[in-house]
Amino acid sequence: MKKPIKIAIAGLGTVGAGVLRLLNEHAALLARRSGRPMVVAAVSARKRRKDRGVSLDDIPWYDDAVTMAAEAPVDVLVELIGGSEGVAKRACEAAIAGGKHVVTANKALLALHGTALAQAAEAAGVTLAYEAAVAGGIPIVKMLREGLAANGFNRVYGILNGTCNYILTAMREHGCEFSEALAEAARLGYAEADPSLDIDGIDSAHKLAILASLAFGCEVNFPAVHIEGIRHVSLTDIRFAEELGYRIKLLGIAALTNGTLEQRVHPCMVPVTAPVAHVEGVFNAVVAHGDFVDTIMQEGRGSGGGPTASAVVADLVDIARGQRVCPFSVPAKDLQRIPPSPMADHKGAYYIRLMVLDRPGVFADVATILRDHQVSMEAILQRGRAPGEPVPVVMTVHETREAGMTRVLEAIAALEAVVEVPRMIRIEPF
Ligand SMILES: NC(=O)c1ccc[n+]([C@@H]2O[C@H](COP(=O)([O-])OP(=O)(O)OC[C@H]3O[C@@H](n4cnc5c(N)ncnc54)[C@H](OP(=O)(O)O)[C@@H]3O)[C@@H](O)[C@H]2O)c1
DSSP: OOOOEEEEEEOOSHHHHHHHHHHHHTHHHHHHHHSSOEEEEEEEOSOTTOOOSSOOTTSOEESOHHHHHHHSSOSEEEEOSOOSSHHHHHHHHHHHHTTOEEEEOOHHHHHHHHHHHHHHHHHHTOOEEOGGGTTTTSOHHHIIIIITTTOOEEEEEEEOOHHHHHHHHHHHHHTOOHHHHHHHHHHTTOSOSSOHHHHTTHHHHHHHHHHHHHHHTBOOOGGGOEEOOSTTOOHHHHHHHHHHTEEEEEEEEEEEETTEEEEEEEEEEEETTSGGGGOOTTEEEEEEEETTTEEEEEEEEOOSHHHHHHHHHHHHHHHHHTOOOOTTSSOGGGOBOOOBOOGGGOEEEEEEEEEEEOOTTHHHHHHHHHHHTTOOEEEEEEOOOOTTSEEEEEEEEEEEEHHHHHHHHHHHHTSTTBOSOOEEEEEOOO
């Protein structure tokens, strides 16, 4: 057997401790599969004395992760601190500069600095691996970059955040509002103390920008992602969606249209017949349309110590075996700059919900606005009657441009009988 591969781990939280546990439990299996033993030869975190449920005896400890990355006598840095700037970034840069491979689960870092880090890694002749950064335990990076390397893609999308998917599932199944479902997610450990990165769609957008780069061979362009979260999704919308034959999911969607790249994260109504509609709870799923393979969907756990450690250690096995691939499928210098497609140019069908005073003439006013903007209505629903009181009215409209839809919503909101800001959810016709 070859000499051991030596590993430094920066960050010993949920994922870091999971990686240590996996490396301990599967030491023999991993040595057989990768042809050499894996040895953790340095660790770093903030609090040295914290109980992490795994033994750190005999492993050299570094108070400073950047010093460890630069100086520890190891082959690989595993960065599991998190955050797009600061220590995590500097540790990765120091490791690459020192000729060490880097494995990271840090989607924020890759979404903002992925192209530059890939360039640095390629120039230094080391690997930058990040299977755990997108959809946790689902091996989607490997699938797009290796298993589907023969395909051109025009679209990749998915449920990329387990917290949001849990909340939307709980709202539908338990009949509760967003705030109650969020509190339940927090109680069960599925939501952070500050859940905004998840529920405002930013975490999904980080992952989408990485997926788009992999699928389309372009530079990672997180600032170009259109991002909306799920705070405004109400139980009323979820119930109307069901009645219309849809489920509401937070999706990240990247598509190439006419030489431009559309990247968007927002709640979507998906037909209940679509496989992605049945990905529930904390599960994630990614769907890719390859021109030769057709449609492929992978589903699994997108977070948690076990699934995420599984992805991190798979990257370590590749490195130990000596497998080398460009981080984003093509050499970083050849990654394209694809012009972003503005959201105003998006074309799709829409669901609109209004709260209107129940009185004669309102439907006619709304119909006139749609006609004036050349938007064609598909269906309209009103449930319950309460003369003089607000009632929900729901419409779906056929494919139209987002810019036109925005003007329609502004005009409808200005009607005297409309008592709340109209809610709009895009319909995806999978
Ligand atoms: N949790 C998941 O399910 C999951 C899934 C996919 C990807 N990820 C990604 O994996 C990474 C780690 O996530 P996590 O959930 O494991 O986070 P976490 O539980 O908060 O752990 C973060 C670790 O980083 C350490 N740390 C913080 N600041 C540090 C510093 N300045 N120097 C050295 N160590 C420092 C902390 O030390 P102390 O323990 O001493 O405080 C802690 O051990 C993030 O990039 C995250 O986005 C997580």
